[in-house]
Amino acid sequence: MSELLGVAVLGAGHMGADHVRRLDRAVSGARVAAVADPDTDRAEEAAAGIDGVSVHAEATAALDAPGVQAVLIASPGPAHEEALLAAFARGLPVLCEKPMVPESAGALRIVEAEARLGRRLTQVGFMRRYDAEYQRLKSLLDSGRLGRPLMLHCTHRNVSSPAHFTTAMLVNSSVSHEIDAARWLLDQELTAVTVLRPHPSSNAPDGLLDPQLVLFETSEGALVDVEIFVNSGFGYQVRCEAVCESGSARIGDEHTMVVTSADGAREEVAQDYLIRFADAYDREVRAWVDATREGRVTGPSAWDGYAASAVAEAGVRAQESGGRVTVELAPRPELYARVTR
Template identity: 50%
Template sequence: MSDLRVGIVGVGVMGADHAERVVRKTAGARLVAVSDPDWARAESLASRLDARVVADPLELIASDEVDAVILASPGFAHAEQLFACLEHGKPVLCEKPLTMDAASALQVVEREHKLGRQLIQVGFMRRFDPEYAAMKQLLDSGELGRTLLLHNVHRNQSVPTTFRSEMIVRDSMVHEVDVARWLFGSEITRITVRTPQPTSLVADGVLDPQLALFELANGAMADVEVFVNFQVGYEVRCEAVAERGSATIGLGSGVFTRAGGQWGGAMPADFRVRFEQAYDVEVQRWVDATVRGEIDGPSAWDGYAAAAVCEAGIESLSSGRPVDVTLADRSKVLG
């Protein structure tokens, strides 16, 4: 069979990384087109990777020369672009968030369901990380008994000065939202977000770090510390506490040294380093599943559920009180 012809909308940090991945690492796929408001950036990438630039992202999506789409555009553009992918029957790997709010995300789920075919996969790449996958397999095996608690740490070295408090919930904490739903196999029903004294290294009004507590329908709980201006490096850890033991990932897999009166290992400065293998596996499995006419990862419903939790989280961030998550009845939406 001929290679899957992939178009990428948005070639900033994540989109450019995916473009390189499709060209250099992904079997059975070929990058044919890119689109970005920054024409010079798009042109530079396209010329280097032998693709063409399409000014209008909707034109790229509609093109007969594009079989499938990776959306790495800003979240506020996702709804319109996802509807276009559904209209033209284009399989799409959409980076989080699915959309900016629960209402529009539910509309996407409903529109896809009417097609009678799943076309949307959401880019929660941690499900493809070998450590997270091993933890999921262990917990599902029942070897440790029921999983009761989940502790998460999510720290970035730094983020742009435009990164506001609400974005910490919607663009960073959203990963732990999906991890908790996935590992427990249960929906989050309530979220509480609290903030300590913020770091002095952010602009006035930015609440960083943040602490969140998730309560799930099955009675389990998960907490997360998100600190996006940690300064040291990029650190993601997760500990699952079960009835007969615990499991921890994210402790570092590089060389551990003792020298010069110090001990330790290296910490990556960038999420693309920590989760490079997860992204590689995610895109390859997306391509393979697309060729089969399937998806093989988080669905539009997963994107909607995460959006609903984050919406409640932003409300809790503002009020400091627990907020119940309003989620549509899945059985009624999906039949």
Template identity: 65%
Template sequence: MARSSTLNVAVIGVGRMGADHVRRIREVVSGARVSAVVDADADRAEAVAARAGGCAAYTDPAAALAAADVDAVLVASPGPAHEAALLAALAHDLPVLCEKPLTPDPASALRVLDAERRLGRRRVQVGFMRRYDAEYVRLEQLLRTGRLGRPLLLHQRHRNVTSPPGWTSDLLISDSLAHEVDATRWLLGQEITAVTVLRPAPSGDAPAGLQDPQFVVLETDGGAIADVEVFVNCGFGYQVRAQAVCERGTAHVGDGHAMVTQADGRWGGTIAQDYLERFEDAYDREVQTWVDSVRHGTPTGPSVWDGLAAAAVCAAGVRSLTEGGRVEVELPERPSLYG
């Protein structure tokens, strides 16, 4: 597209995440507009379209992708619907920003990768928004300089106030841990080769049958070890933290830098209650960067390969959770397109 052109975006899936992206494109992001919204719930699609203004509402993604005024696609539907939307977008040669997961399993992710390879150029960016968080960006830049020496350990935490209705033990890995999987690969610049999931006694506040919390150990091809505490019913707030332990020092992010008050003999602040609050700025930067890159040529953020790698690690994690023990990650050879 010409740099002066406005990018017309179709948003597929306008539940909480998708509706927030519609708002973001309308109110925050420059160089783009929402030209279509798609949702299986026709009433919801119509309501979001009315708020967006000048926007068509669809229940069929194929109809939206075939519209003349759609230049790009933002996929925010549930994970199991991603493969069909991505393959349809690639068939139209449309650039895509796809919320994680790319797809729920490695086999479907590989089909998306093969479709993109046949095009011969990158069209898909995966929504691993940690890569756009200011604190995480500073940590990645510091580690890349080598000032602290080689990273040896990476300690991470992922806590939610409560789990959504119907949440399963597998989803703690395939949905929650997926972010730490990508953050580990990105921060360390290494692939994850094996996963071990440990099962502490479940919290009494977790729904019956839910293994929460979980403690995950990730091994990398560079010899580093990453561990992740995933606790989705902690009850007090949304917390995401990471600490890199290197040969000559440590660095950590995620303690939060919100306002702290001191009055009446007390001091304190607030803890974010969900991901949209904690990572609002990161989402803004992610979508703006995607829009700019597409208008100038090609998506530049996390690729289909990153989505496939995360799916493969999570699949190994689910096996470890179910069967016990250490499970090696199975990945194909990395194509040159993603070099």
């Protein structure tokens, strides 16, 4: 493909607007051909200053807009299934932000629909796979230099949660990143989950049971624990330590700017995921554009999106029951045995 890849961006909120900017200014080989959002004023604002872009209230209208050859879905999760099926019907390659589909039943319908096509069209936006530190850890674990992985210790902290955030979202929105990262790093499925809760932080809104400790078991006997704390009050922190038979490796220790003044020395702490993972998002979208222009689909698959939703659902049941909940996955279609990780 010699011309620029024309991309329709569905959703012009915080994430969607950032992807519009990224495609227009940071990623070569692509252009924003259309933007869709029910709030057309927001869509117009995201598309402002971009030549040749059309703005739509309906997602299907954006998919049918002139010059659209691929679609980036950044709308709210409940809208993803319909948008994905519409893209499949048009044969359009898709980069879909997580969750692919929040409910595992809907996510499985996407897997089955894509399997019927006989080819992959979907890459799911688990951007940690494109973070330089995570990629180094993955390479180290794959090399076997530290022996068999025994445990992953993960930390995921946010400054504060938005007003609509629920206790279930600690797992199915925030910890979903660790779910995919653990599956990818270990190349194992997560088979059971237990959720433990301390007394809620006084910083948490009324009714939000924050923080929590989520414990996953894997198909090959490893353990993964995740501290999720979405109202830490001080910064956005993501860390992961792999403990193996012959050593350990940790990523996520901040190496940021240190400001020194008369008040002393202060190390900056990222306040937002778009800051901490800005380079990972750039790498992710760049890889998707490059592969799409070559007629390929790589990266996290629809199966990965389904598995993450199924594990997250089990995690929410564990939150509610206070007990250990097993994860049940449907049979994996042959199409996804050929996934390029």
